[in-house]
Amino acid sequence: MNDPDRRFSDEERAGLYRAIYERRDVRSQFLPDPIPRPVLARLLKAAHHAPSVGFMQPWDFILIDSLDVRQQVLASYNEENAKAAKNYSGERQQTYRSLKLQGIVESPMNLCITCDRSRGGTHVLGRNSIVDMDLFSTCLAVQNLWLAARAEGIGVGWVSIIDQSKLAHILNLPDNVYPLAYLCMGYVSEFLDQPELETKGWRSRLPLEELVHSNGWGVALDDEVLLEQLKK
Amino acid sequence: MNDPDRRFSDEERAGLYRAIYERRDVRSQFLPDPIPRPVLARLLKAAHHAPSVGFMQPWDFILIDSLDVRQQVLASYNEENAKAAKNYSGERQQTYRSLKLQGIVESPMNLCITCDRSRGGTHVLGRNSIVDMDLFSTCLAVQNLWLAARAEGIGVGWVSIIDQSKLAHILNLPDNVYPLAYLCMGYVSEFLDQPELETKGWRSRLPLEELVHSNGWGVALDDEVLLEQLKK
Numbered sequence: 001m002n003d004p005d006r007r008f009s010d011e012e013r014a015g016l017y018r019a020i021y022e023r024r025d026v027r028s029q030f031l032p033d034p035i036p037r038p039v040l041a042r043l044l045k046a047a048h049h050a051p052s053v054g055f056m057q058p059w060d061f062i063l064i065d066s067l068d069v070r071q072q073v074l075a076s077y078n079e080e081n082a083k084a085a086k087n088y089s090g091e092r093q094q095t096y097r098s099l100k101l102q103g104i105v106e107s108p109m110n111l112c113i114t115c116d117r118s119r120g121g122t123h124v125l126g127r128n129s130i131v132d133m134d135l136f137s138t139c140l141a142v143q144n145l146w147l148a149a150r151a152e153g154i155g156v157g158w159v160s161i162i163d164q165s166k167l168a169h170i171l172n173l174p175d176n177v178y179p180l181a182y183l184c185m186g187y188v189s190e191f192l193d194q195p196e197l198e199t200k201g202w203r204s205r206l207p208l209e210e211l212v213h214s215n216g217w218g219v220a221l222d223d224e225v226l227l228e229q230l231k232k
Numbered sequence: 233m234n235d236p237d238r239r240f241s242d243e244e245r246a247g248l249y250r251a252i253y254e255r256r257d258v259r260s261q262f263l264p265d266p267i268p269r270p271v272l273a274r275l276l277k278a279a280h281h282a283p284s285v286g287f288m289q290p291w292d293f294i295l296i297d298s299l300d301v302r303q304q305v306l307a308s309y310n311e312e313n314a315k316a317a318k319n320y321s322g323e324r325q326q327t328y329r330s331l332k333l334q335g336i337v338e339s340p341m342n343l344c345i346t347c348d349r350s351r352g353g354t355h356v357l358g359r360n361s362i363v364d365m366d367l368f369s370t371c372l373a374v375q376n377l378w379l380a381a382r383a384e385g386i387g388v389g390w391v392s393i394i395d396q397s398k399l400a401h402i403l404n405l406p407d408n409v410y411p412l413a414y415l416c417m418g419y420v421s422e423f424l425d426q427p428e429l430e431t432k433g434w435r436s437r438l439p440l441e442e443l444v445h446s447n448g449w450g451v452a453l454d455d456e457v458l459l460e461q462l463k464k
Contacts, residue, residue: 023283
């Protein structure tokens with residue numbers, strides 16, 4: 001039994017918050033050094049200990065170091081990204097084109113975390129009302145891995161500009177398996193102080209106090225003390 | 233600049249892993265004690281520092297302490313859960329009915345984390361190929377909060393057996409806002425050693441080494457050292 005009185009020490013707690021605040025979506029700073037196996041095993045175990053609806057554990061982990069496979073994925077990225085760039089015009093398009101949005105080939109390891117939508121049979125506990133709970137559970141595994149990676153000094157970048165059906169074909173996935181997250185992983189030259197999209201002026205961090213409601217949408221918090229804390 | 237050589241200390245790293253391994257989906261162990269505002273603020277800030285596609289930050293946080301609102305949510309849970317129980321028969325149904333799957337009224341605070349699907353305009357960077365990236369980002373915020381809560385000694389339970397359209401109605405959400413996660417939060421009498429669904433024999437933890445593939449689906453890892461590490 002984990003006695004709730006066995007509190008986290010200040011440093012343990014600080015370690016968690018440090019991972020949360022210093023985690024970055026890495027695209028440009030990857031180093032080629034391989035990830036040692038014990039470290040890689042710790043990252044995968046962290047992901048595997050995420051919560052999942054009905055203890056479904058719908059995830060699988062496809063480790064990708066083959067340059068051939070990565071180049072196929074990169075080709076899909078390039079195609080999708082060319083389409084995406086057309087969504088913008090003028091200065092905004094220039095900024096978009098200047099952003100590096102993936103490190104598929106520069107990082108030493110790619111990882112696709114998939115969601116097996118048929119795992120656990122027809123009736124998964126807790127998945128009767130919201131069918132996508134299995135996808136959501138898989139996201140929680142992604143975040144566990146992302147934070148553990150930061151604590152190990154490893155950068156992770158989620159590449160979302162990929163055609164998922166092409167990715168499924170490249171990785172030979174069965175029909176019931178969805179390629180939820182395509183991640184690039186590796187040691188880095190630095191972790192940026194702030195998200196790159198913030199420093200490059202793409203978009204700012206929203207004020208948290210404006211995102212908190214009380215008992216229903218649009219009802220402001222009637223709690224000056226909490227509001228002050230949220231602004232800090 | 234976060235120098236990658238400024239490594240996490242052993243205790244910082246241990247703190248993160250402890251949160252990952254000792255986090256539980258809490259339903260039965262809530263205590264009524266209120267969550268102090270500085271702690272609540274830290275949890276919300278942790279969620280707000282999750283990664284999001286195109287730095288979209290699509291989340292809002294609806295804090296719910298109104299008993300009236302919680303009882304409306306509980307009514308939707310009861311309705312959905314009665315339907316869900318019919319999916320099972322015999323001993324499995326008995327086990328299902330014996331499981332406590334929510335702590336909506338016993339916990340002192342509920343929190344709905346929503347996803348505003350229109351935030352950031354029509355073209356969110358990185359969301360052109362996978363439209364659900366905003367939902368996935370919101371899940372990452374949930375996991376940040378869940379881990380931070382564990383480090384603060386606070387239990388969190390995700391109630392997924394709710395009709396989302398009823399929940400949206402109860403919370404007065406605009407059409408573009410999806411109620412992604414309905415969470416119960418509070419201090420607990422204990423954190424269980426293992427997931428409750430595991431100890432109650434509902435489902436076992438899958439062997440991680442069987443979930444790891446090499447460069448494509450179904451291709452076994454050709455790395456005995458890593459396989460051994462995954463089994464530990």
